Amino acid sequence: xxxxxxxxxxxxxxxxxxxxxxxxxxxxRAISGSxxxxxxxxxRDLMVDFEGLDEKRVLPMSESYAxxxxxxxxxxxxxxxxxxxSKARKRWNSELAAFVAAVSNAV
Numbered sequence: 001x002x003x004x005x006x007x008x009x010x011x012x013x014x015x016x017x018x019x020x021x022x023x024x025x026x027x028x029r030a031i032s033g034s035x036x037x038x039x040x041x042x043x044r045d046l047m048v049d050f051e052g053l054d055e056k057r058v059l060p061m062s063e064s065y066a067x068x069x070x071x072x073x074x075x076x077x078x079x080x081x082x083x084x085x086s087k088a089r090k091r092w093n094s095e096l097a098a099f100v101a102a103v104s105n106a107v
Contacts (some may be wrong), residue, residue, distance in 0.1 A: 003062050005078040012100045013037060018046065026050075026058050033061035034070070046103060047071070069103040 010020060022036040032052030036045055047070035052059030059065075068075045076099040082088025 004081060005064075006062065008096060009067070009076070009100075012096055013104075016100055016104045018104070021045075023061075026052070026061070028058055029053070030058065032059050032064040048103070067099075069099075069106065072103065072106050074099055074102045074106065 013020075017039045018037040019039070020035045021038040024034040024036060026032045026034070030051060030053040032050040034050065035048045037048060038045055048067050049070055050061045050064035051066045051068065052061065052064035064078065066075055066077045076095060079092050079095070080088045081092060082090070
C-alpha cells in the first residue's frame with residue numbers, strides 16, 4: 001500500500017510502549033519483512049510479519065498489504081486511508097486501534 005500504513009502502525013505501537021528493535025528481511029516466499037518489537041522492562045518480544053506476496057514476487061515492506069502478529073490470529077489489513085472523517089478513515093483508525101490493543105494484550 002503505502003508508507004503511511006507503516007508510520008501509523010509504528011506510532012500506535014509506540015504509544016503502547018513498543019519500539020522497533022530490529023527490522024528484519026522477508027522470507028522470499030510471502031513475507032515482505034518483519035518487525036521485532038520490544039517494551040522496556042519486558043523480556044518478551046513481539047514479532048510482526050508484513051505480508052506482500054504478489055503474483056510474481058514478494059513485495060517490499062512499503063508495499064505490503066497486511067501484517068500479522070506472529071504466533072497469534074491478530075491481523076491488520078492495510079485498507080484505504082480515507083480523508084478526515086470519512087468512513088474509510090474511521091474504519092482504518094478502528095482496525096488499527098483494535099490490532100494494537102490485541103497484540104499488546106496477547107504478549
